[in-house]
Each structure stands twice: as C-alpha cells, then as structure tokens.
Amino acid sequence: MHFDFATATEIVFGRGTAQTVPLRARQFGTSVFLVRGRDGARSRWLTDALDEAAMPWAAWSVAAEPTIDDARAAAGRARDARADVVIGLGGGSAIDLGKAVAALLANPGDPLDYVEVIGRGQPLHAPSVPFIAVPTTAGTGAEVTRNAVLSSVADGVKVSMRSLHMLPRLAVVDPDLTIDLPPAATASTGMDALTQLIEPYVSVRATPISDGFCLEGIPRVARALRRAVADGTNHDARADMALASLLGGLALANAGLGAVHGFAAPLGGRYGAPHGAVCAALLPAVMRVNVDAIGRQGAAGPIAERFATVARLLTANSAATIDEGIAWLDALQRDLAIPRLAHHGVAAADFPGIAAAAARASSMRGNPVVLAGSDLERILTLST
Numbered sequence: 001m002h003f004d005f006a007t008a009t010e011i012v013f014g015r016g017t018a019q020t021v022p023l024r025a026r027q028f029g030t031s032v033f034l035v036r037g038r039d040g041a042r043s044r045w046l047t048d049a050l051d052e053a054a055m056p057w058a059a060w061s062v063a064a065e066p067t068i069d070d071a072r073a074a075a076g077r078a079r080d081a082r083a084d085v086v087i088g089l090g091g092g093s094a095i096d097l098g099k100a101v102a103a104l105l106a107n108p109g110d111p112l113d114y115v116e117v118i119g120r121g122q123p124l125h126a127p128s129v130p131f132i133a134v135p136t137t138a139g140t141g142a143e144v145t146r147n148a149v150l151s152s153v154a155d156g157v158k159v160s161m162r163s164l165h166m167l168p169r170l171a172v173v174d175p176d177l178t179i180d181l182p183p184a185a186t187a188s189t190g191m192d193a194l195t196q197l198i199e200p201y202v203s204v205r206a207t208p209i210s211d212g213f214c215l216e217g218i219p220r221v222a223r224a225l226r227r228a229v230a231d232g233t234n235h236d237a238r239a240d241m242a243l244a245s246l247l248g249g250l251a252l253a254n255a256g257l258g259a260v261h262g263f264a265a266p267l268g269g270r271y272g273a274p275h276g277a278v279c280a281a282l283l284p285a286v287m288r289v290n291v292d293a294i295g296r297q298g299a300a301g302p303i304a305e306r307f308a309t310v311a312r313l314l315t316a317n318s319a320a321t322i323d324e325g326i327a328w329l330d331a332l333q334r335d336l337a338i339p340r341l342a343h344h345g346v347a348a349a350d351f352p353g354i355a356a357a358a359a360r361a362s363s364m365r366g367n368p369v370v371l372a373g374s375d376l377e378r379i380l381t382l383s384t
Contacts, residue, residue, distance in 0.1 A: 003207040005254050008133070008144045008168040013246065015239070018174035021087065021134060022049040028130035028169060029085030032057040033078040033105075035098035037090035038064075042136065042180075046089060058083065062090070065158075065268065065275065066097040067151045071111045075104035087132045088168075091189065092140030092149075092275065095133045099166045100148040102128035106165075111150065115159045116362070118152055124163040133168040136177040138228075138241035139189025139276050141196055141249020143171035149265075149275075157269040157357075175235065175242040183229045187336040190225040190241055191280030196248030197221065198287070200255035202306045203366040210255035217247035218313040222328075229336060256366030259286045259358070259379065266357035273344035280338040284329040285382035291322055293369045303368045341384040348384070351377045 012020070025032050032050055036043040038061055050057045058081035060074045078086065078101050086105070088098025100111065106126040112119040133143035147162040181189070200206060201214035224240035232238070263286075264278045291307055304322070311325020312318055320328075346354070355376035358364060364371075371379075 003209070003254070005207070005209050006146065006164055006167060007250055007253065008171040010169070011144065011171045011173065011246070013173045013243065015174060015176050015235070017172050018134060018177055019049070021046060021132060021172055022053045022055065024170055024172075025050070025085050025087060025132060026053060026055055028132070029083075031055070031081060031083045031085070033081055033083035033086045033101065034059040035074065035086065035088045035090070035094050035101060036061055037094050037136070038062070043089050046087070060097075062093050062097050065093045065149070065151055066100070067153055068111045068115065069153075070097055071100040071104065071148070071150055075101045078105055083129070085130045085132070087134060089134045089136065091135065091137040092142040095135060095140070095142040096148040096150070098133065099128070099131060099142075099168070100150060100161050102131035103148070103161060103163065103166050105129045111161065114161045115150060116162060117159045118155050118157065119159065124165045127165045130169040132170045132172065134172045134174070134177070135242075135245070137181055137185065137189045138178050138238070138245040139192040141193070141245050141252060143168060143173060144246060144249040145253040151269055155269070158265045171246075173242050173246050175239040178238050178242060179232055181232060183232065186229045186232060187225070187338065188274060188276035188280045190221060190228065191283060191333075191336070191338065192276035193241065193245040193248050194218070194221040194225070195260050195279045195283050196252045196257065197244065198283070198310055199258040199260060199366065200248070200251035201310060202290070202303065202368045203256045203258060204368060205256040205366050207255055210251040213247040213251040215313070217244040217251070218310065219316065220244040222314050222316065225332070226335060257363040258367040259290065259364060259371060259376075262358045262361040262364035262367065263354070263379065265361050265363070266354055267341070267344070267346065270354070271344045271346060277339060277344070278341070280333065280336070281341050281383050282379065284326055284333055285379045287329060288326050288382065289371065289375050289379050290367065290369060291326070293371055293375050297369060341380065346380070346384050348381070351380045354380060
C-alpha cells in the first residue's frame with residue numbers, strides 16, 4: 001500500500017464561520033483581491049466587513065465557468081491592485097478562478113504556460129499568494145482541491161492548472177452561505193457532490209483515508225439533498241450538504257474521479273453546459289455501464305462489493321443490491337427534475353467525438369474499469 005494525501009492548510013466548518021474571513025485575510029496580507037460570482041450583492045456582507053476593517057480590496061465577478069482569458073485578465077487586475085491575498089467567494093467557478101489568480105500572482109508568465117493539454121503544462125515553482133476559499137454552493141469541493149478548471153473557448157475544451165502550490169491556505173465552509181441557493185442549482189450541485197463521493201470510492205486510486213470521507217459523505221447526501229431542494233432554509237439539510245461537498249473535495253483531490261468527470265470536461269467545453277448539471281445527467285448511466293463492464297470483463301470481487309456498498313449507503317438498506325442502488329439514483333434524478341444531455345444540445349451524431357474525447361480525459365484514469373468506445377456511447381445514449 002502506498003499513497004499520499006494533501007489538502008488545504010486549514011479548514012474551518014460551521015454556521016457563522018464566514019464572519020471570520022476578514023480577520024483571517026488580515027493575518028495573510030494587506031490588500032484583498034476578491035473573486036466572486038456574477039451577483040455582486042451576494043458578496044456585500046464581505047466587502048462591507050473589509051471596509052470596516054480598513055482593508056483595501058478590489059473585485060472581479062465571474063459570470064460563468066471561467067476561461068483562460070478570464071484568468072489572464074483577472075490576474076492582471078489583481079497585480080494592478082497590488083493584492084497580496086486572494087479570496088474566492090462563490091461556487092466552483094469563483095473558487096477555481098481565485099486559485100488560478102493566486103497562482104499567477106506568484107508565478108510569472110501566462111496561464112497557457114501552466115495549463116494541461118492545450119498549454120505548456122509547466123510546473124508552478126512558487127507557492128500561490130495566500131488564498132482563502134469560501135464556497136456558497138454545496139457541490140464542487142473546490143475549496144480543498146489542488147487545481148483550477150478553465151475553459152478554452154477557441155479549443156472547445158476545459159483544462160486545468162494543477163499543483164500542490166494551489167491548495168488554499170484556508171477553506172471556510174459556512175452552510176448559511178448556501179441558504180439562498182435556488183432549488184435547481186441546489187439539485188445540480190448536490191448531484192455533483194454525490195458524484196464526487198461515489199467516484200473516488202470506486203476509483204482505482206482509492207485509499208483508506210479517502211474511503212472514510214466517501215463513507216461519511218454518501219449517506220449525508222442521500223438523506224439531505226431532496227430536503228435541501230424542497231426547502232432551502234432547512235439548516236440541517238444545508239449543513240449535511242455543505243459537509244458532504246467538503247468531504248467529496250477531500251476525496252477526489254487524493255483518490256481521483258472516473259467516467260462521469262471524464263465526460264464532464266468535453267461536454268462542458270463543447271456545449272457550455274454547467275459542470276454540475278452534466279454530472280447530474282450522467283451519474284446513473286455511468287454507474288450502470290461500469291457495473292455491466294465489470295461483470296463482462298470478469299473483474300468482479302472487491303470492486304463489485306464497493307458498488308454494493310454504495311447502493312446500501314444510498315438506500316439506507318443493508319441488504320440493497322447494486323441494481324437497487326442504480327434505481328435509487330434514477331429516482332433521485334427524476335425527483336430533482338435533472339435535465340437530460342439533450343437539453344444542453346447533445347445529439348446522437350455527436351456521440352463518437354464526445355466518447356473519444358472522454359476516453360482521453362485525465363479523470364478517466366481513475367475509473368474502476370477500462371470502458372470501450374461502445375460503453376462510452378451507451379452512457380451517452382442512456383443520459384440523452
């Protein structure tokens with residue numbers, strides 16, 4: 001057995017903990033660059049607190065999933081503001097862009113020097129300037145991951161800047177910040193959180209440490225996601241989802257992902273589909289095709305038992321079968337009114353190209369079984 005484990009330097013979790021962010025920022029630097037979502041009003045509590053603390057700040061709003069151009073422009077703005085601490089406040093898009101900006105402030109050059117696949121893939125030599133991640137959704141777990149996902153519009157792909165140097169100095173997870181998240185966003189980000197607990201658990205890179213996060217997180221989503229969608233003010237459900245998302249981030253950063261995320265990168269890049277929505281549409285089909293492929297290849301045994309464990313955790317039934325677990329996921333997808341891939345413009349004629357791109361995706365390396373091209377196209381058929 002051999003593995004390593006890395007995460008944010010410090011994690012703070014609990015209702016009301018976001019109020020400590022201005023004080024913590026002052027401990028790290030003298031001037032803040034705030035990366036936030038499209039609605040600046042949702043960050044007013046923080047900017048007002050920074051003003052009260054006499055801490056200068058500049059802000060950048062990201063309206064959609066960030067691009068390489070966004071990273072380049074935002075880093076330039078942060079340099080002009082002489083920022084020495086970066087805060088990412090929002091969903092995965094704001095946090096990922098914040099991680100990229102913090103890294104670029106400390107390392108010379110252009111984002112293309114560092115991104116994978118379409119860039120030069122050079123390593124970051126210097127630690128990022130101090131970065132504080134404050135999620136306002138319960139889905140991506142980006143507050144404890146070591147990469148920033150960026151889109152290239154010209155290439156129609158999503159790629160990552162990736163380095164241990166990009167791990168946040170501080171992650172503050174306050175479930176109260178998710179209270180006003182709309183039902184549809186709660187549903188899609190929550191399904192993303194569930195995916196990021198299931199995929200690391202069945203990953204070929206799973207470890208005893210990551211397993212613990214997954215085993216703790218999966219039943220929290222199972223009991224809380226429907227309640228959080230039905231009533232966003234349900235504090236217990238919001239806390240369960242915020243913690244599950246954090247646990248998923250800890251797991252995926254160290255055990256990898258699988259076919260759902262292998263598809264998510266090309267689908268998001270080609271169609272502009274939100275990451276969480278794509279994962280939500282794919283999860284039941286990927287689980288079904290993986291289980292079938294494992295049986296066909298005679299690779300059952302421990303990995304099949306892991307899928308059975310997932311089924312038991314989802315259904316809260318100690319005798320549940322894998323098929324019952326998949327049926328539970330299908331029902332959850334229906335109950336949450338998750339749009340199919342066709343809603344995002346995916347058509348059957350696109351399947352071969354999408355499948356080929358997914359097969360090359362880095363996330364696919366964690367999948368518990370090697371999927372043939374026909375398996376990948378079947379996933380798309382079942383999800384579209």
